[in-house]
Amino acid sequence: MAHEIAVADGGRVRELSAVLARAFHEDPVMAWIFPDSAGRRRALPRLFSVMLRFQHLRHGASEFITPEGGGRIVGGTLWDPPGQWKQPFWRELLALPPYVWASRTGTPRAITVVNAMAAAHPAEPHWYLSIIGTDPDPRFRGTGGGTALLRSRLDRCDRADQPAYLESTNLANVPYYERFGFTVVREITVPKGGPVVAAMWRKPGA
Template sequence: MADSESPAAPDTAPSARVAVAADVDRIAAVLARAFEDDPVWSWILPDEASRLRRLRAAFGILLREVHLGHRASEHTGRHGDIEAAALWDPPGAWRTPLSAQARQAVPLVRAFGTRLPVALRALGRVEGHHPKEPHWYLSMIGTDPQAQGSGLGTVLLRSRLDRCDASGEAAYLESSKESNVPYYEKFGFTVTRELRLPGNGAPPVWLMWRDPGAG
């Protein structure tokens, strides 16, 4: 997840925009840079020389095959640029369909190489603890390192959470950085479990739930 964000300056006035196919490459690049030093992704992809390239490829695949079709993922940035993105899945749509899994298979092998089994075990462990109650799922949120601290993450979170409050719907995320937990708590999320990933030296993730109207 992205580092903690401060409120955006009034003169920038960035707004959330729905992601479309033409945005995929730029969003994947932004997310790859945002997650390059993430504890979980650094453990999954320990080779620093190839990590950025592999993350960009993997996030592009996930955007095209999983998230984009829901028309719920959003991006924002100053001066109309793409500097941050949030990948949301609506209630009942967080699980990847078998058809999408099949389409992803070969591209993911290319993206992860020999680390694909490690990635699949880790993601499978997280998925196994996914709540069954209806909710909006924040699969991923990240801000380009050069834009962190400019309030872009807040813009993206508020965009969806305000609508969750209006419709009375819950939200859920997994934080891969303990330092981000207080940031999400400011928006009404609470930790339901600290989950250790499988494998030697695997880092934990923090499962966080938000009832409508919280925060």
């Protein structure tokens, strides 16, 4: 299937958030934060909407993908440029109430996950892939959308000689990212009985 990729903006936050919510419904980390399936289904669109509006959109680096010719969004990536993955303290304070509203009873576990990932985050400048997800609808699975989304930014990383970093919250996806040159540099065990997350680094040109 041919695709078109565009920069995410405020006009399609709701649609992109819904797609990412469906993509991450069975994710081990999200399932640990929101153990109840029905509650997770309600919480995830809110959470991704807050992530987009309060963190990622302002960088102009996050993207969504549609079938060629337009139509519904079938996937997206949330990227932060080098030096921008961690927000200034004042932005964190501004974003805290929306994040609590989005996560609700899952807030304590969400904070535990965020803190564990932040503690392991590399200091070297890099592009940070916070989120990548594609619609689990069988009509769109396996059509190359995820590959196109990854290549869109990684090709630019290679041209600029810049590394990239991600955390795979589902260990089953590690081999997929390895195909694009990412390697596991450490495993992050979320405290308090949380799941294991694979921290993955990609050298430019890998």
